[in-house]
Amino acid sequence: MGTTLGLFLAALVLEQPAQPADAPLADVARRVDARLVKLYGAGGVKGLPAYGTGVVVSPTGYVLTINNHLLDTSSLRVHMADGTRLEAKLIAAEPELDLALLKIDDPTAPDDLPYFDIGLAAKAPPPRPGTLVLGFSNQFQIATRDEPLTVQRGMVAAIAPLAARIGVFQVPYRGPALVVDAITNNPGAAGGALTTRQGQLLGIVGREVSNELTQTWINYAIPVWASFELTDAQGKSRRVSLTELVEKKEAYKPSNPADRARERAPSVETGIILVPDVVERTPAYVDAVRPVSPASRAGLQPDDLILAVEGMAVPSIGAWREILSGRRPDEPMRLEIRRGDKIEQVVITPVKLPATAPPKPANNPPKPAANPAR
């Protein structure tokens, strides 16, 4: 009975529409802004921004952000809401959540920062589609120093696992996502906050991703309650959750990316060796062709660029892998390739992956020193 009543009450709370007469949005924005930071790190090349956003999750300066290229540097800086400039370091990253925990690493940093209580936020009932939400981030690096971040409003359009949806690529996060109708995921927005109308934290704004089928952009956030089961290579089950990452901090043990790579690895062998996958959207250039392989039989050559498979665009190596993981052996595939100035079509028939196949490249391999991007 008690449970029923509780649910009933919760439902009533959720039915409350957005109330324009509530706390002015300006006050909500100020309160949220004080709990966010501007991040500066790696990037600035190949269209990757060198700036981003982070959410302060402890009074001592732990900051949650997206686990992206920005963190790939020894010099990570944060600008606090009051314009203070401080150093930060990476504490832990969870590839399955696509999140990273940073710590402000500066003797002068205060230890009574305004912050979001993640534990509390994760316990709040999740929003339903149709709920008004606010997005906060330093997209396009519009704000500098103590200038307030961009605030946008939208609605929760859906709560769904992005990776399970056909046609979405380049989303390392595979749990349920808060999909919103506002254009929150612009350059530099990753790591921003998605909140309720009242400023309660709902999720961490994700990357810029698009649906490869429709070429439309998807705006999403990783919910604070994100938590799901993983099965590793040994068949052992383990749960990853955002709250665990924030609670355990230095003691957090990330999941093994190799497990996931295996899970996503192609199930067929083509004999095509692509160039190293260095940037988010490395084009699928053929680096080499294994002798006596489906690729050599199809006449593929080094420097060919794979444009499409069965009419579906292949904008990146990641997309190629996704496609291959869904193919069956001995099923011919029509490839569209660019060779020199010409567009050509070849048909390749992949074979079954040999049991003793060479180790497959990880999904996010370490970045090689060479510069193979053309």
Next chain:
Amino acid sequence: MLGALLASPLLPALAVAQPDPRVLAEEIRRVEVVRRVGPSVVAVVTGGGSGVVIHPDGHALTNYHVVQGQGGALRCGLADGVLYDAVLVGLDKVGDVALIRLLPKQEKDGKDIPFPFAPIGDSDTVRVGDWSLAMGNPFLLAADFTPTVTFGLVSGVQRYQYPERGMFEYTDCIQVDTSINPGNSGGPLFNLDGQLIGINGRGSFDKRGRVNSGVGYAITINQIANFVGTLRSGLLVDHASLGATVGSESDAEEAQRTRVVIANLITSDAERRGLMLGDEIIRLAGRRIGTVNQFKNVLGLFPKGWRVPITYRRQTEGAGTQTRQVLVRLMGYERREVDENGQPVPGGGQPPKPAKPGEGRPGGPRPPMPGRPPTEVPEGPPSPALKLYEEKAGFANYHFNKARKDAALAAIVTGWGDLARSSGVWTAKGKGLLGEKKIEGPVSLTWSELAKGKAETVVARLDGVEFMLEPLKPDLTPQAMAEPSGSGGMLASLHLLRLLLSQGEKAFPAGLNHAGERPLYPPLDQPPEDWFASRANAQVLEGALGGLRFAAFLVAEPANAATGPDRFLAPSGPQRLACLEVWLDPDEDPCEIHLDRVRPLADGRSLPHLITSRQGDRNFMRLEVESWELR
């Protein structure tokens, strides 16, 4: 509560969807606002953008990039479905603003039908999280000019957006998540009271194409308010620079706090006012400065030639910290495109600056309109707007410059009665101050007879000491022109004053131009607490004679009498000459002759009875006139 519970078994869907009455009230209010302001929204057919009418006489605002390259005659549609002829009035290339004027239709009795116009808001009160309405003609959707409405949040205020190719520097602008798309350019941004708070014109675009990316920018109406009085004069208005660049500097110990300091300084008014390298800028035009962006934001609010107060702090070894407020005359932003004679300067104009990647304006290439041919602009006789358009190098539309100049000159020459008939000797006698020191004996100013072939003289007698200038004498030394020493050329300035009052434009063969509107500050000995608030809005005429350049300031009397839309768009009440600034040397401070306490003479004509001569930060002489004699 009980009612809702009882009703739910019967009408579950309705019970769930029953909105808060406050939400409904907000909705009704929004719909009402859209209906009320919609008629003022303009579809700029020529150029494919939007605009908004700000005055019942048809003056309307749009973006520079909408009317750029479209010539002087435009066509605009209003929400009533009627196509109007319109004429270009003034252009602000850097700020991306254009002032245009729609031509009214006539009633049967020949009277102009007034236009619906948007009430002007105060963009300084806009806050992050406020709701906003953008209206206009995105994608040129409406063939009948019914404006499209988009609704969204103010995402940021006081934003700075870098210029693109030397143009379109959006300073202190409003950032919105309200959809701004191609065709919205130049259209209004309203607050929920239906007041105009900005002109939409730009967005941050990246890989998603030149359509709404959730980040649009509007030029604030308060910035435009500083420009509109100058745009109205048919001018190409330039923005301001300080004559100094600033950088941010952090102390080693307090890396947290940055200071905005002078990093470079050229020969400029800023330098003459005593600013030095390393000085920290505390305030500019009354606004606190904490970052370089804030400095650029505030500087971008002003046209070239405006004087604004700057507060700076200087640390001197041994002398501690000094804070000082000075009034600085702002320089131009663009390199000159035409010289003093209106001839194009080779290589003029601002050199291209690199745009920030991903930035752009939603004008761009015209969007395709699926399924419909482009809006037909009927061919016909030459546009009636051309009657109000005169092309001249250095002007957006010389027609309006001439009209305003003629009106201002008439105010000078006839405003105080027929002064031209007294071509003889003029004398003003009274008592006065030299600097802040009282002049013991009588003070007088004497102008000689103005007659062809006769030597003209101006004489000032200060307590028995006589200073004289014969302005037409050949081979005058700069020292002679600058008499009395320390005045910056008071006698030469008084001579120009007499010519202007007696002869008007005839005295200046090189011609006069209307230079728009600028603030005029009272000639005070000590800086007031809030210098910026002490300013009066003045119309300015500029001209040259011989080697002298001058600017005549006219103020409306009584001050701030205008109401309603007139308050925003240049008050047109009676104007009077209030100040004459004369430059002997463009790199020196001008001599200012301030004219106050205008009182009637015995013959019914009027003249000022307080004459203050000032240079730089100091009053040189102040004369309280006890008697005027005009022969």
